[in-house]
Amino acid sequence: MSSALTGTSRLLRLTLRRDRIQLPLWIVGLGGMIALSALAVPGVYNSAEKLAGYAASVGASPVSYLMSGRQAGIDTIGGITANEVSQVAQLGVCLMVMFQVVRHTRAEEESGRAELLRSTVLGRHAATLAGLGYAVLTALLIGGITTAAMLAAGLDTTGSLTYGAGLTLLGICYAAVALVAVQLSTSARGALGIAGTAIALGYLVRGLGAMQDNALVWFSPFGWAQLMNAFGDERLWPAMLLAVATAGLLALAAYLTAHRDYGGGLLQPRRGHPRASRTLGTSFGLALRLQRGSLIGWAIGLFFLAMVYGSVIPTIPDLVESNPDIGQFIGASADAEQALVDAFLRYILLFMAVVSTGFAVSSVLRLRSEEESGRAEAVLATGVSRSRWVTATVAVSGLGSLILVMLMGIGLAVGYGLGMGEWDQMLGQVGEQLTYLPGVLVVAGFAVAVAGLLPRRSMLAWVLVAVVFFQTMLGETLRLPNAVDAISPFWHLPGVPVEPIDPIPGLVELLLAVSLALLGLWGYRRRDLASN
Amino acid sequence: MLRGMTLAIQLSNVVKTFGAVRALDGLDLDVRVGEVHGFLGPNGAGKSTAMRVLLGLLRRDSGSARMLGRDPWKEAADLHRRIAYVPGDVSLWPNLTGGEVIDLLGRMRGGLDEKKRADLLERFELDPGKKARTYSKGNRQKVAVVAAFASHAELYLLDEPTSGLDPLMEAEFQRCVHEAKAEGATALLSSHILAEAEALSDRISIIRNGVVVQSGTLAELRHLTRTTVIAETAAPATRIGDVPGVHNPQVQDGRVFFDVDSDHLDGAVAALSALGVRSLTAHPPTLEELFLRQYGEDVATVANGDVA
Numbered sequence: 001m002s003s004a005l006t007g008t009s010r011l012l013r014l015t016l017r018r019d020r021i022q023l024p025l026w027i028v029g030l031g032g033m034i035a036l037s038a039l040a041v042p043g044v045y046n047s048a049e050k051l052a053g054y055a056a057s058v059g060a061s062p063v064s065y066l067m068s069g070r071q072a073g074i075d076t077i078g079g080i081t082a083n084e085v086s087q088v089a090q091l092g093v094c095l096m097v098m099f100q101v102v103r104h105t106r107a108e109e110e111s112g113r114a115e116l117l118r119s120t121v122l123g124r125h126a127a128t129l130a131g132l133g134y135a136v137l138t139a140l141l142i143g144g145i146t147t148a149a150m151l152a153a154g155l156d157t158t159g160s161l162t163y164g165a166g167l168t169l170l171g172i173c174y175a176a177v178a179l180v181a182v183q184l185s186t187s188a189r190g191a192l193g194i195a196g197t198a199i200a201l202g203y204l205v206r207g208l209g210a211m212q213d214n215a216l217v218w219f220s221p222f223g224w225a226q227l228m229n230a231f232g233d234e235r236l237w238p239a240m241l242l243a244v245a246t247a248g249l250l251a252l253a254a255y256l257t258a259h260r261d262y263g264g265g266l267l268q269p270r271r272g273h274p275r276a277s278r279t280l281g282t283s284f285g286l287a288l289r290l291q292r293g294s295l296i297g298w299a300i301g302l303f304f305l306a307m308v309y310g311s312v313i314p315t316i317p318d319l320v321e322s323n324p325d326i327g328q329f330i331g332a333s334a335d336a337e338q339a340l341v342d343a344f345l346r347y348i349l350l351f352m353a354v355v356s357t358g359f360a361v362s363s364v365l366r367l368r369s370e371e372e373s374g375r376a377e378a379v380l381a382t383g384v385s386r387s388r389w390v391t392a393t394v395a396v397s398g399l400g401s402l403i404l405v406m407l408m409g410i411g412l413a414v415g416y417g418l419g420m421g422e423w424d425q426m427l428g429q430v431g432e433q434l435t436y437l438p439g440v441l442v443v444a445g446f447a448v449a450v451a452g453l454l455p456r457r458s459m460l461a462w463v464l465v466a467v468v469f470f471q472t473m474l475g476e477t478l479r480l481p482n483a484v485d486a487i488s489p490f491w492h493l494p495g496v497p498v499e500p501i502d503p504i505p506g507l508v509e510l511l512l513a514v515s516l517a518l519l520g521l522w523g524y525r526r527r528d529l530a531s532n
Numbered sequence: 533m534l535r536g537m538t539l540a541i542q543l544s545n546v547v548k549t550f551g552a553v554r555a556l557d558g559l560d561l562d563v564r565v566g567e568v569h570g571f572l573g574p575n576g577a578g579k580s581t582a583m584r585v586l587l588g589l590l591r592r593d594s595g596s597a598r599m600l601g602r603d604p605w606k607e608a609a610d611l612h613r614r615i616a617y618v619p620g621d622v623s624l625w626p627n628l629t630g631g632e633v634i635d636l637l638g639r640m641r642g643g644l645d646e647k648k649r650a651d652l653l654e655r656f657e658l659d660p661g662k663k664a665r666t667y668s669k670g671n672r673q674k675v676a677v678v679a680a681f682a683s684h685a686e687l688y689l690l691d692e693p694t695s696g697l698d699p700l701m702e703a704e705f706q707r708c709v710h711e712a713k714a715e716g717a718t719a720l721l722s723s724h725i726l727a728e729a730e731a732l733s734d735r736i737s738i739i740r741n742g743v744v745v746q747s748g749t750l751a752e753l754r755h756l757t758r759t760t761v762i763a764e765t766a767a768p769a770t771r772i773g774d775v776p777g778v779h780n781p782q783v784q785d786g787r788v789f790f791d792v793d794s795d796h797l798d799g800a801v802a803a804l805s806a807l808g809v810r811s812l813t814a815h816p817p818t819l820e821e822l823f824l825r826q827y828g829e830d831v832a833t834v835a836n837g838d839v840a
Contacts, residue, residue, distance in 0.1 A: 110626075186665070187626065272629035274660040280632060281639030290625060374623040378676070381587050381617040381689075382640035385609035529589040 007122035011130035014117075015104050026100075027141050029463075030092045033470050034085055034142070035149035040478045041081040042153050054080050061340070062316050063347045066207040066309070067473075069222065072232025078155040079231040082163050084477050085146070088470060090222055091203065093142050093171035097135040098178045098195045105131045106182035106191045109263055118262060128179055128253055135175030143168030159231035166225035169242040173221045174199060176249035183256035186265035193297055200301060204308060211312055211319070221245060283384045283392035290370075291363055295400045298359045302352060302404055303411040309348045310415020310429075316341050339498075345412075345432070346498045350490060352408045353436035354472045359404060360444035361461045363397035367451045368458045371530050380529065390524050394448055394517055401440045409433030435496045438509035442489035443468060445516030452523030455530060537601050540565045540687050540718040541586065546595035548581055548742075555581040557742035558595070563720050563735075568713055570733030571722040572823060578742040579722040580620070583691045586720075587617060600687060613642045616680035620692030620722075622672040624664035630675045631660025637679040649682040655704050669696040681708045688712060688719040694728060706732055726819040738823065750819065757817045757825055758791040761800065766808030775803045 016023065045051055055075035058064055068086045073079030105127050108114040114127065147164030151157065174195070181194035206223040209216025217223035224245075227238040260266065279285040317337045367390060370376040379389055409430030417423040447461035454460065464487075471480065471488040485491045489509055494502045541563035548556040555578050563569040573579050584590045586599055588608030597604050602611055624633050631653075638644030653660055656674045664672065673696045680688060688709070694702045702725075709719055709732050723729045729736060736753060738746040746753060758779065763769065769788040773781040777796025782789045792800040797814075804812070817825070 270663075271661050272627075272632065272663050274629060274631035276632040276635030276639070280636050283640070286636060289628070293627070374619070374621065375625060377584075377587070377589060377619065378617075378622075378624075378637060379640065380589060380608070381612055381615075382637055383609050383613040383642055384640050388609075526591070528591055529584075 004123040004125045005129055006126060007120070008126040008129045008133070011117070011122065011126050012133050015130055015134050018104075019100075023138065026096050026138065027145070029466060030088075030096060031142055031145035033092070033474075034089045034146050035152075037085050037088065037474050037478060038081050038146065038149040038155075039153050041084050042077050042155070044477065044479065045077060045080050051075055051077065051080065059083055062211055062312070062319055062344050065210040066312070067347075067351075069206050069210040069217065069226045070213070071226065072229035073159070076156075076231055078150070078159045081150065081153065081155060082159075082231055084474065086226070087473050089142070089146060089167055090170060090225070091199070093139055093167055094174040094199045094202075095196075096142070097139055097171045097175040098192065098199065100138060101131045101135055101175050101178035102182055102188050102191045102195065104134060105179070106185065107188035110186070110188050115262070125254055125257060128250075128257055131179060131182075132172075132175060132250065135178075136172055139168045139171030139175065142171065156231060158234050162228050162234045162236075163230035165239065166228045166230060166242075169239055169246070170221055170225040173242050173246045173249070174202075176246045176253065179253040180249050180256065183253055183260060184266045186263070189294070190265075193294075197301065200305070204305065208308065208312065212315065283379065283389050284395060286379065287366075287392040287396040290366065291396050291400065294359070294362070295396075295403070298356070298400075298404055299407055302356060303407045305355075306348075306352060306408040306411025307415035307418075309352075310412035310417075311419045313341060313344065313412075313416050314419040316344060342497050346495045348412065349408075349433050349436055349496065350472060353405065353433070353440055354468055354490060356401060356404045356408070357440050357443040357465050357468060360397055360401045360440050361447045361465055363400055364394060364444050364447035365451060365458055365461060367393050367448075367524075368455065371455070376529065386524050387521060390448070390452070390521050394444075394521075397444050398441060401444060402437060405433050405437045405440065406430055432496045432501075435501055435506060436490065436493060438506040438513065439468075439488075439490040439493055441513035442509050442516070445513035445520075448517040448520030449523070450520070452520030452527075455527070538565055539563065539598070540600060541569075541720060542596075542598040543582065543585075544596050546582070546585060546597055547593045548578075548585060548590060549593055555742055556585065556592070556595075559739070559742060560744055561737055562747075563718060565718055566713070566716055567734040568709060568719045568721060568732050570729035570736040571720055571739065572724065572726070572729055572736060572819075573722075573739035574724065577739045579739060580691055581742075582739070583617075583689055583720075583722060586689060587612075614685060615687045615689060616641070616683055616685035617689045618673075618676045618680045618691065618693040620695045622676040624667070624672055624675060626663065626665035628664055629661055630658060630664060630667060630671070630678075633664060633675055634660065634679045634682060638683055641683050641685075644679075644682040645684060648684075649678065652678040652682055652708070655707075656701060670698065670701070673697055674701065677705060677708070681712065684715065684717075685712075686717055688717060688721075690719060690721045690723075692722055692724070694723075694725065702728065726823060730819045736819075746822075753822055754816050755794045757822055758793055759797055759814050759816050760791050761789070761804075761812070761814045763788050763804050763812045764810040765804060766810060769804065769807055772800070772803060775800050 045054055052075060059071065059074040059080065064083065068083050071079050071083040071086065074083060108127070143164040146167055147160045150160035150163065177198045178191070178195040181191040181198070184194060185191040202220040202222050206217050206220040206226065209218070209220070209223060217227065221242060224238045224241040229235055256266065280289055367376075376389065380386060409432065410426065412433070413423075413426040413429040416425055416429070443461075443464055446464055447458070450460045451458045468488045468490060471485055472490060475485050475488070475491065492505045492509065494500065494505065539562050541561060543559055543561040546556050546559045547554065559578065559582060561582065571579055571582070581590065585592050585597060586604050588604045588611070591605055599611055600614055604611060624630075628636070634649065635644070638649070656678055658671060658674045658678060664675070667675070673694070677693060690709075694705050697705060706728065709721070712719065721729060721732060730750065733750070735747070735749050737744045746756070764787050768783060768786065769781075770783055772778055772788055772790060775796070776799060777793035778800055779791045779793075790800070
């Protein structure tokens with residue numbers, strides 16, 4: 001066994017060396033967001049009335065349950081802080097370890113770089129263990145920063161420590177999930193798909209369990225971390241569930257590693273067609289073919305998510321009845337119920353649109369990966385011009401975003417229809433969801449602009465996604481300056497259905513998106529193409 | 533189509549810098565219509581940069597470039613319908629099959645010859661139904677070669693096209709180039725496999741540090757350099773070094789070794805014959821020696837080492 005682990009520490013050092021820019025960015029970016037929020041929340045809820053108001057309204061709202069679960073001690077400043085922070089912190093730490101693990105294991109193997117390392121004195125399990133070590137280190141850093149920020153904000157010591165510990169263990173657990181995923185799939189993209197789905201499922205299951213206040217929360221790592229009851233009646237034994245799950249997943253990853261070939265996965269690559277289909281002969285056909293898999297994955301995932309959200313809408317009035325506090329706070333009338341449903345819908349529509357910017361940016365940045373891999377060179381050495389090559393990819397990104405947004409609207413309506421037996425909401429839902437499309441397209445347009453003008457800085461497109469995510473989750477709570485809010489294109493759009501539909505901001509943003517894309521195209525037409 | 537045009541490629545004084553590095557430093561290159569032009573140089577000399585300038589992937593800083601009579605940067609897409617390109621390091625879409633890539637690139641270039649496609653797949657023993665992810669380096673290379681030669685291009689840009697191919701496949705590749713040439717096509721072949729360049733090229737340009745240092749037919753290039761002579765003479769050839777054009781003479785056991793400038797071969801042979809020649813071998817410089825002479829600082833040592 002020891003020989004199978006040989007070289008782990010050297011590999012870990014190499015990992016740290018390679019990520020000497022990326023790791024600090026993650027830590028400062030994610031840790032900073034969490035710390036900023038944790039330090040700001042106590043200033044916002046600075047009186048007994050505000051605390052009680054929060055517990056009765058925001059803290060007991062269906063949106064809050066779905067997004068952040070049922071937080072212990074929700075009528076204390078510690079509980080409120082944890083509730084506000086947890087969405088960014090929990091999802092952030094899980095996504096971070098997922099990207100890190102895949103980047104340093106399967107992506108290395110896929111590129112062939114790992115082969116060179118494997119030929120040196122390096123054990124079979126060294127890569128897995130180094131990936132785990134790296135994830136543990138980064139999760140500890142994020143957990144530590146969170147606890148430190150909470151302590152600095154003057155929150156309860158036991159609560160702060162418990163919360164940070166839960167967050168760290170959650171991250172390590174999903175690192176183990178990612179380590180299994182990289183054994184299953186032969187491509188980094190596929191591994192990210194599997195691990196990402198696992199994160200989404202865990203998050204969704206916890207949210208639904210919290211909303212309906214049932215045992216479903218016990219089926220999610222997110223639930224286990226939360227059930228440690230930080231800032232409430234703290235208990236440590238749910239941490240054991242996280243630890244046991246992590247150990248089990250690691251054992252599975254080790255078993256799979258030992259039973260597969262280098263470069264192989266559990267799924268053997270299938271044979272394909274010896275001839276190209278009729279559609280695969282233009283740059284658009286190629287772009288569509290290359291993105292087909294990821295578009296289908298996103299479509300299924302977001303449709304399913306929307307359907308789940310749609311199906312819980314009918315339970316919102318029950319929630320009001322079962323919780324007199326919240327009814328008292330917002331007024332228990334039919335109008336108030338409708339207002340609650342609208343607020344829920346607004347949040348869901350916005351949240352899903354923000355999530356879909358992930359597709360838009362990864363789709364546009366295909367331009368970069370095609371260029372860097374040298375595959376763009378093969379295409380551009382044929383009769384395809386740069387403009388057509390860029391336009392084809394961007395067209396697929398734009399059309400893909402449109403399809404996703406429409407599917408999310410349909411999914412909401414289908415979920416709602418299944419719950420209520422009412423099917424007349426379909427067109428309205430799709431229309432309401434579409435009002436958020438311009439925001440998605442602006443983010444996509446920004447990605448085209450950076451890829452065209454600042455190819456080496458194309459990570460900036462992901463930075464914008466992170467800022468948009470942060471602003472959407474925490475902008476209102478933290479009362480960010482408008483200048484910061486204004487960075488997010490979604491901030492300028494009307495909050496449908498709470499606010500009425502106003503086409504002007506959307507049209508302006510469409511123009512902005514097109515201008516940004518044209519700017520990127522201009523950049524592409526005049527610069528050198530990178531080559532390997 | 534090429535009426536009145538004698539040069540398929542004409543680069544003059546092309547400069548391309550990457551930051552402080554001058555990858556092309558006033559490159560001049562003429563490739564005549566219908567010829568296979570060998571483009572030789574060590575790693576990092578600027579061969580691929582020149583190819584990428586010709587493909588319109590890189591924008592030259594200064595100098596003029598014409599390919600098939602047009603500007604390779606401004607008219608890239610139109611030009612590319614008439615050319616085919618094989619890079620030395622082929623990267624393919626992992627989830628597309630080799631057959632799909634060949635069709636795709638062929639269609640994007642404006643169509644391919646079905647018969648030739650089938651013929652080439654057979655000759656290169658390539659399985660077109662496998663995903664590119666599962667191809668070895670050599671097989672990826674074959675995909676690019678088949679895709680290039682399955683269309684009838686006017687000009688082939690071949691950038692170390694046989695890297696990773698086994699000797700049998702390399703021979704097949706050489707046949708492809710001969711066939712294309714017989715159809716009247718032009719090729720620019722960058723290589724550091726000198727035997728390949730020697731076998732295929734009508735003319736050769738040697739590039740170093742972004743400048744072409746030597747250009748001409750193999751015979752012309754040889755003429756510019758030295759022939760190695762080994763002779764056994766009746767009288768010792770101790771004074772052969774005095775003959776103009778003779779270099780590095782060494783006398784050993786009645787045998788003499790020396791290099792002689794090709795222009796002075798006549799005089800050297802006359803001097804030897806006056807001493808009574810018993811045996812004589814003279815060999816013209818191989819491309820290898822030409823190459824080393826252009827690059828190596830210690831050419832003389834290497835050449836002598838070969839002889840001894």
